[in-house]
Amino acid sequence: MSLPADSKDRKRIPLTTGVLDYFPDAVAEIARVSFIGNEQHNPGEPLHWAREKSTDHADCISRHLLERGTLDKDGMRHSAKMAWRALALLQVEIERAVVSVPLPKEGSGLRNVSFDLDGTLAEPTWPSPQIGEPIKAGVDLLLAYRYDLNYEVIVFTSRPASHREAIRAWLDKHIPGVVYDIVTDKPRAAAYVDDRAITFPEAIEKVADGSR
Numbered sequence: 001m002s003l004p005a006d007s008k009d010r011k012r013i014p015l016t017t018g019v020l021d022y023f024p025d026a027v028a029e030i031a032r033v034s035f036i037g038n039e040q041h042n043p044g045e046p047l048h049w050a051r052e053k054s055t056d057h058a059d060c061i062s063r064h065l066l067e068r069g070t071l072d073k074d075g076m077r078h079s080a081k082m083a084w085r086a087l088a089l090l091q092v093e094i095e096r097a098v099v100s101v102p103l104p105k106e107g108s109g110l111r112n113v114s115f116d117l118d119g120t121l122a123e124p125t126w127p128s129p130q131i132g133e134p135i136k137a138g139v140d141l142l143l144a145y146r147y148d149l150n151y152e153v154i155v156f157t158s159r160p161a162s163h164r165e166a167i168r169a170w171l172d173k174h175i176p177g178v179v180y181d182i183v184t185d186k187p188r189a190a191a192y193v194d195d196r197a198i199t200f201p202e203a204i205e206k207v208a209d210g211s212r
């Protein structure tokens with residue numbers, strides 16, 4: 001994150017006087033939630049936000065909201081955890097907003113987008129049955145289609161059907177609750193996002209008009 005270079009614009013974002021000075025006790029509680037959460041989820045590791053371990057911020061916000069005014073089992077205020085989750089939701093949303101999302105071609109009428117796995121969502125390891133680490137840009141693009149443009153998302157892959165369970169486990173770990181289907185035969189979709197795609201007929205027309 002960088003603050004605006006223009007000093008007038010920067011003055012419109014009063015991080016200290018408009019956030020810390022407004023909510024000193026609340027911000028201190030949120031810092032405590034980060035500290036305790038790190039000890040619970042990343043024991044022995046330096047303080048960091050293990051983003052992939054829990055992504056269901058919207059549902060957690062309502063869960064903690066219902067218990068506002070009371071303490072959770074670990075002694076933390078439910079309202080502090082709710083505020084922490086609200087910051088996480090906002091942070092992820094703002095980071096995602098910088099992804100520019102190509103709109104599917106008009107006319108299909110379909111409301112789903114189909115994502116390739118290896119080389120698009122996961123570092124390529126094919127033909128190993130192991131699935132690679134997530135590729136952040138691909139995962140962010142998937143989340144943008146799902147949440148910013150409201151498309152359903154499916155994963156299509158040329159891995160064999162016997163890998164479906166491993167793929168589901170990978171999705172549940174890295175992007176839980178987002179992908180509704182895994183298909184090992186190419187499905188109908190408004191758009192296909194693939195590291196090996198050739199868009200037809202544009203590729204042919206480019207050759208025909210001498211542009212490469």
Ligand SMILES: [Mg+2]
Pocket residue numbers: 116117118119120194195196
């Ligand atoms: Mg691929």
